[in-house]
Amino acid sequence: MKMKTLLAGSAMLALLAGCAAGPTDDRAADPEMEDAEVAYQGTLPCRNCAGIDLNVRMLGDEQSSLDERTFTLRASYREHPQEPPDENYEGNWEVLEGTEDDPEATVYELTPSGEGQVYYFLRIDDDTLELIDPQRRRFQNNEALQLERI
Numbered sequence: 468m469k470m471k472t473l474l475a476g477s478a479m480l481a482l483l484a485g486c487a488a489g490p491t492d493d494r495a496a497d498p499e500m501e502d503a504e505v506a507y508q509g510t511l512p513c514r515n516c517a518g519i520d521l522n523v524r525m526l527g528d529e530q531s532s533l534d535e536r537t538f539t540l541r542a543s544y545r546e547h548p549q550e551p552p553d554e555n556y557e558g559n560w561e562v563l564e565g566t567e568d569d570p571e572a573t574v575y576e577l578t579p580s581g582e583g584q585v586y587y588f589l590r591i592d593d594d595t596l597e598l599i600d601p602q603r604r605r606f607q608n609n610e611a612l613q614l615e616r617i
Contacts (some may be wrong), residue, residue: 503526503527503528504524504525504526505524505525505616506522506523506524506525506616506617507522507523507525507596507614507615507616507617508520508521508522508523508614508615508617509521509612509613509614509615510545511598511611511612512608512611512612513544513545513547515547515548515549516544516545516546516547516548517545517546518545519542519543519544519545520541520542520543520545521540521541521542521614522540522541523538523539523540523577523586523588523596523614524538524539524540525537525538525560525575525577526538527560529562529573533559533561534559536559536560536561537557537558537559537560538556538557538558538559538560538577539555539556539557540554540555540556540557540577540579540586541553541554541555541556542554554583556577556579556580556583556584557579557580558577558578558579558580558583559577559578559580560575560576560577560578561575561576561578562574562575562576563575563576563587563603565603566589566599566603566604566605567602567603567604567605568604568605572589572590572603573589573590574587574588574589574590574599574603575587575588575590575596585601586598587599587600587601587603588614589603589605591613593616594615594616595613595614595615595616596613596614597609597612597613597614598612598613598614599612
């Protein structure tokens with residue numbers, strides 16, 4: 468009798484342990500998360516032209532390894548007198564924490580592979596990024612430097 472109780476108890480314990488463990492990786496439960504891509508766009512001010520159209524696509528998420536967090540960035544100059552070609556960058560993005568005004572803020576650092584400008588974006592909310600300076604300070608005309616999720 469004790470042996471049956473012990474076996475039944477062990478089986479129940481094993482069953483509960485298996486249920487409690489569940490998937491350990493959130494992406495295992497949702498395969499779409501592995502290919503998570505977020506896109507933002509906006510038009511930044513420009514001294515010599517009608518604006519700079521900026522399109523940013525970020526692949527991966529904040530829990531992904533750095534190699535899995537990639538981006539593409541395209542900057543197109545509107546009505547620029549010298550008609551410069553579009554700038555296209557690819558590289559990796561990193562998550563930084565804090566700005567001068569908010570130590571809890573989330574900042575994305577986009578570093579191109581090879582040559583190119585490093586971009587810093589403050590995450591305003593799920594749908595808005597704002598271009599900030601390398602010291603993680605906001606510009607005075609910050610609303611004009613925001614990109615919206617598409």
